[in-house]
Amino acid sequence: MAPRAKDNQEGRALLTLRERILGGVLPGGTRLFEVPLAEEMRISRTPLRAAMSRLAEEGLLERARGGGFLVRAFTVADVIDAIELRGVLEGTAARLAAERGVPEARLAEMRALLETLEGCFGAGRAVAFERYAGLNGAFHDALQHLPGSEIIARELQRTKTLPFASPSAFLPDEAAHAAFEHSLFYAQAQHRALVEAISAREGARAEAIAREHARLARRNLDHLIRTKAPGAPISPALALVID
């Protein structure tokens, strides 16, 4: 019937472009010209255009007036709004899950994730940060995919994959680690409270906790902006990791 191989030309172009955009090789506002890109990747313009179209769907590119694609540019204000939006959507997902009920097995999975997250606080600082970020992402994924709302999960997915900057290029340095460490304890406490609220079917409380959780990320971002040297690249991704 039809191919679904992921090692096709479109897939390769998709990965290459996404990597370059997230890696900062292609700054926001850059126009992507089909011919040179296709020649460089040794593919034809057809799968390249398909890949660009999918990246537009993801929100990494935007269509230029008159045709063609631009790398989407984000401002600090956009990042702040995205954090706000994420808090609102996660809050809604948590509230709906609480109101509509969640199977005990799913809640048990999330509690297990929280146990593992606790383990990060005993280990060495740098290593713990890496582990924490990964497990934290897993927890939020689980929260997003709680049963109760496909539609909201979809929007949340879009918001979480917004192409702010390269996560790896902006990992927090040691000083940032120290500054944010205390916030991690608070964040973890919020994680626990969130699961408890959903478990107790207290929707309003679950929503409030998720929002406060996002406010923590917002505060960390503000701190990062204040303490970074003026003109230094801000890490939007960092704010979304340390939440």
Add this chain to the structure above:
Amino acid sequence: MAPRAKDNQEGRALLTLRERILGGVLPGGTRLFEVPLAEEMRISRTPLRAAMSRLAEEGLLERARGGGFLVRAFTVADVIDAIELRGVLEGTAARLAAERGVPEARLAEMRALLETLEGCFGAGRAVAFERYAGLNGAFHDALQHLPGSEIIARELQRTKTLPFASPSAFLPDEAAHAAFEHSLFYAQAQHRALVEAISAREGARAEAIAREHARLARRNLDHLIRTKAPGAPISPALALVID
């Protein structure tokens, strides 16, 4: 440099497909085969695929596993969630606008829109419904595009253009008009209160009003489901109009 004409093949395919999907000619789950569609439209597969890709971006189509596109199918639960989501996003937009401040000129425009909306209540019933729906849409557009959050406006736009069904195919009948009429007065009162709250920079109040506004739509949808004959087509669009 590049063409920007909108009467190109892709544009025609886009309009044709969107019309058929929203018109219910292509029910949810229908697979769109490129070759027959392209032949019927007398265009080649290339612009047709581009059009389908854009429709996937809009949320009207989804990519099938193994390639190709399906018309996205929505359940009643999806519509309920979409109403919920819309209330949440409009609430957030209203809150942020209130917190961050809105130029008086913009508020004046919205107040003028409200004045016009009031006019619908004096006229004949059927005519007023049509006018009300249009003006109501304009009001919500204005709300969406209040300064303060591009990111949230974007998500809101996606939510509002979700392809539930043909609006025209499901316009409420006379009985529905009567049943919903009283809710319009309440809705209009909420519109006024919303603008006042934003004007007074009371963010929390603005958000609460927007949410309650969505709850009204939800209640109308529930009523519609209960009173319609079982098996009769439900109008998701109606619920989004009469809010």
Add this chain to the structure above:
DNA sequence: CTCCGCCTGAATGTATACATTACCGCCCCC
């Protein structure tokens, strides 16, 4: 000197032929 118009180049839009692959039914073997 200025302005209008053509002309050329560069970029995307489109058509079409060909390649690839997933699905489905058939057949063989167990």
Add this chain to the structure above:
DNA sequence: GGGGGCGGTAATGTATACATTCAGGCGGAG
């Protein structure tokens, strides 16, 4: 009788040539 492999077929993936259109420069005329 059932399951697994195998091929045909239909649909999408890809390449390439050509069409279209816009922008900008260049030249000629007023």
